[in-house]
Amino acid sequence: MYLDIIDLDKLRRSILYALMLIAVMAVQELILSRISIFGVRAMIMPLFPIAVGMLQGGAWGMVFGLLCGILCDAMFSETLVLFTIVMPALGFAATAAERFLVTKRLTAYFAVGAAGLFATALAQALRVFVLYDGELLPMLRVAVLQTAYSLPFIFAMYFPCRALAERSLD
Amino acid sequence: MNFKKFVRRYGLRLGAMTLGVVLIVTVSAQFLNGRAGVISDTAGIVKSPVQSAVSVVVDWFESLYGYIYEYDKLVAENETLKTQLAEAQEEARQGAEAREENVKLREALNLQQKHSDFTLEMARIVNWNSSNWSSSFTISKGETSGLQVGMPVVTEAGELVGEISELGDTWANVATLIDVSTNVGVLVGEAGNAAMAIGDFALMQDGYSKIYHLTEGTSLLEGDTVLTSGQGGAYPQGLVVGTIENVLTEAGGQMPYGVLKPSCDLDSLSQIFIITAFNVVE
Structure with missing residues (x-):
C-alpha cells in the first residue's frame, strides 16, 4: 500500500544520480586534485548539475546542483556558500538553455558545459578579486586553464547522464 | 641324457677348468701388483661405457623425481622467504620514519629551548x-x-x-x-x-x-x-x-x-x- 504512494522511478533515479555525484566527487578530490599543469588543476564538479539540468529537467538540475554545491563548499574550505549559490543556478540555467536555445545533443552540452565551467571559475575569481584585490590577468589565466583542463570530462559526464535520463526505472 | 649323467660327464672337467682359472688369476694378480689383468681389463673396457650410459639415465630420472617431489617444498619456501622479506622491508620503512620523526622532534626541542615561552x-x-x-x-x-x-x-x-x-x-x-x-x-x-x-x-x-x-x-x-x-x-x-x-x-x-x-x-x-x-x- 505504501509503495503506491512512492514514485519508484524517481526514487531509483535519485539514488543513481546521487551515486554518480559521489563518483564525480571522488574523481575530483582523489585524482584531479593531484594533477597540476602549469600550477592549475581541473574542476569538473559544475558539469554534473549542468548535465542533470539539461537532460533531466530544471527541478532535478536545481536540487542536485544544491547538493553538489553544498559538497563543494565543504570540499573547498575557502568558500563559504559560493558553490551553494552557483551550482543550482547552473542547473537551472542549463535547463533554460535546453528549453529555449539548444538541444540535448552532445555538442549543445559541450557548449553549455564549457560556459558553466568558465562561469564557475569566474565566480571563484570574483571572490579573490573582491575580498583580496587580486590582479585580473593572472586570475583570468587560471580561469581559462581551469576551464580548458575540465573540458575533456564533458564526454565522461554526458553519456552516463543521458543513459540514465532516457531509461525508465519502473 | 639326464642331469646326473651330465654332471658326471662334464662336471669334473668343468671343476678342473674353473680351479685352473682361479689359480692363474690369483698368481698373476700377485705379479701384476694392482694392475688389472687381461680379462679384467677387457671386461672393464666393455663395462665402462655401459655403466656411463646407465648412470646418465639414472641421474636424469633422479633429477626429474627431485623436481617433481621437491617443487612444492621450494614453492612453500619461496612464499615464506617473500613474507620474511616483506616484513623486513616494513620494519626498515618504519625505522626510517621513526628516524625522520626523531630528527624533527629534536629540532622542535631545539626550537622550544630557543623560545622557552612557546x-x-x-x-x-x-x-x-x-x-x-x-x-x-x-x-x-x-x-x-x-x-x-x-x-x-x-x-x-x-x-x-x-x-x-x-x-x-x-x-x-x-x-x-x-x-x-x-x-x-x-x-x-x-x-x-x-x-x-x-x-x-x-x-x-x-x-x-x-x-x-x-x-x-x-x-x-x-x-x-x-x-x-x-x-x-x-x-x-x-x-x-x-x-x-x-x-x-x-x-x-x-x-x-x-x-x-x-x-x-x-x-x-x-x-x-x-x-x-x-x-x-x-
Whole structure:
C-alpha cells in the first residue's frame, strides 16, 4: 500500500544520480586534485548539475546542483556558500538553455558545459578579486586553464547522464 | 641324457677348468701388483661405457623425481622467504620514519629551548586543498587538542608556515603564508624595518608572497631576511618568514614591494607544529 504512494522511478533515479555525484566527487578530490599543469588543476564538479539540468529537467538540475554545491563548499574550505549559490543556478540555467536555445545533443552540452565551467571559475575569481584585490590577468589565466583542463570530462559526464535520463526505472 | 649323467660327464672337467682359472688369476694378480689383468681389463673396457650410459639415465630420472617431489617444498619456501622479506622491508620503512620523526622532534626541542615561552602541538598534514584559488591544507588535530583559529603554524626549525583558518573538533585548515588571505607583521633586513607580508594571487601561483607597506624611508634589498615582528599579538616575535627574492614596483611605478620566498618548503611538508601559547611582545 505504501509503495503506491512512492514514485519508484524517481526514487531509483535519485539514488543513481546521487551515486554518480559521489563518483564525480571522488574523481575530483582523489585524482584531479593531484594533477597540476602549469600550477592549475581541473574542476569538473559544475558539469554534473549542468548535465542533470539539461537532460533531466530544471527541478532535478536545481536540487542536485544544491547538493553538489553544498559538497563543494565543504570540499573547498575557502568558500563559504559560493558553490551553494552557483551550482543550482547552473542547473537551472542549463535547463533554460535546453528549453529555449539548444538541444540535448552532445555538442549543445559541450557548449553549455564549457560556459558553466568558465562561469564557475569566474565566480571563484570574483571572490579573490573582491575580498583580496587580486590582479585580473593572472586570475583570468587560471580561469581559462581551469576551464580548458575540465573540458575533456564533458564526454565522461554526458553519456552516463543521458543513459540514465532516457531509461525508465519502473 | 639326464642331469646326473651330465654332471658326471662334464662336471669334473668343468671343476678342473674353473680351479685352473682361479689359480692363474690369483698368481698373476700377485705379479701384476694392482694392475688389472687381461680379462679384467677387457671386461672393464666393455663395462665402462655401459655403466656411463646407465648412470646418465639414472641421474636424469633422479633429477626429474627431485623436481617433481621437491617443487612444492621450494614453492612453500619461496612464499615464506617473500613474507620474511616483506616484513623486513616494513620494519626498515618504519625505522626510517621513526628516524625522520626523531630528527624533527629534536629540532622542535631545539626550537622550544630557543623560545622557552612557546607551547607547541604537533600535527600531521592530512590533505592539501585542491582549489586553484587558495593555498591551504588540513591537519589531523582540532579543537579537542586545544587549537584555535588564528594560531600560528611553524616547522620544527621555527619557520613560519601559516595560521589556522578553520577549525573542527578533530581537524583544522591551515592557510599558508602564500595564501591570498595572509597578513603578517614582519621585520625586514638587519635594520628590522617594519612591513607587512601579504598574500598575492599572482605570486601565489609561483609559491611566493609579497612584502608591502614599508615604513617611509626604508628600502628593500634582495637577500634580506624577513622575521615576524610580533606586533599585534597574532604571531610571536622572531619566527623566520623567508627572504626577499626580488624588489619590484607596482604597476603605477610608485610603490616598491618585495617578492618574498618562504623559508619553509611547502611542497615537502608532512608534519607541522602549532604554537598554542607564547609571550606577546608589547
